[in-house]
Amino acid sequence: MGSLEKNIVILISGNGSNMVAIANTAQKEQWHEKLQARVACVISNKPGAEGLASAARMGIPTQVLDHKQFETRDAFDAALQRAIDSYQPALVVLAGFMRILTPAFVSHYAGRLVNIHPSLLPAFAGLNTHQRAIDAGCKVAGATVHLVTADLDHGPILAQAVVPVLPGDSVAALATRVLSQEHRIYPQAIKALLASAEPLN
Template identity: 60%
Template sequence: MSTDDVKKMQVVVLISGSGSNLQALIDGAASGELPISIAAVISNRPDVFGLTRASQAGIPTLVLDHKSFASREAFDAELMRQIDAYNPGLVVLAGFMRILTPEFTQHYLGRMLNIHPSLLPKFQGLNTHQRALDAGEKHHGVTVHFVTAELDGGPAAIQAAVPVLPTDDASLLAKRVQRQEHVIYPLAVKWFAEGKLRMVDSKAELNGELLPASGYRIEANEP
């Protein structure tokens, strides 16, 4: 470990898939824009491309297949043990498709972030892009939030909103939202690593100021 790494916040990233948000964090760390060191990438699914991204960046990887565990509690207990071996200041869920136990979320309360492809509290859960279209929403987007025991229910840190266009289908809308994911997730991680973003009394604060329920809001008016 270099002297530079000592100054950087240690981060563990959890993935289940291709890892495009992981790549945004890898790129930010490599450029020096993010004052973090990604200590490990852990996937609950083998052979996903996110593991390749991590390996290519020289980041240690681990596969912890949830199918190998008798219960959700047993999986979470082992995952917690593996994460804690790195003593991270922050745990980042980057497309980690697991519902976490209350014991797990409590253990990392205030130091675990997730990204969800909707303007929370709208459209918690899955299929958010199609649900936004079906509901006739004028705007859709993405939220970075602190993780609590409530699924997609922790306090929001930052949101990016995109207009819903008449020509949109779920795939087109998803692509525009994902571009914003790669902007706001590194930004939230940067703020946290710099000590600017915190969770206090179940609410998110930025620079000591209480954030609104939507978090810090960015309007992305790109077509």
């Protein structure tokens, strides 16, 4: 690995559709040649996560760190941090990683830890975002890419996409519409961060 390489480590818990979108975009847009950036590893806290097989098919190294094997959240996050840091990451990307991260972990990756949330933050932080948007009578919903801070779902916003909430919308229909936009804006927000980042020494 060259000293100028910008490694991206992606954390997943499920099918990793945003991870796939990012990795596909990285390949298609030649991030390695143009930005000296690559998806170096995909790490899951769930051994059976579908996204692990997707990453392997794309030639991306994978690791499993089963949170159930650790007695405390701190112990898991410390082990996760060691695994991530072995790649000297320029960015750590949360792509459906269903864990609340400890303040020490978040602080360690300050300015390098990115998440996507299925609402137009600061509205509807937390869970059940689509149901809450429908229940509130919102005319629009969407997705937000943001830097992660200790305050859940409230870090600096990097990108947003807006989708309409249609009359009679179901949670599933709205979620599908939002997810298609997540797959568009997440890779582009990461690309912008990589383009603005100084090369790692």
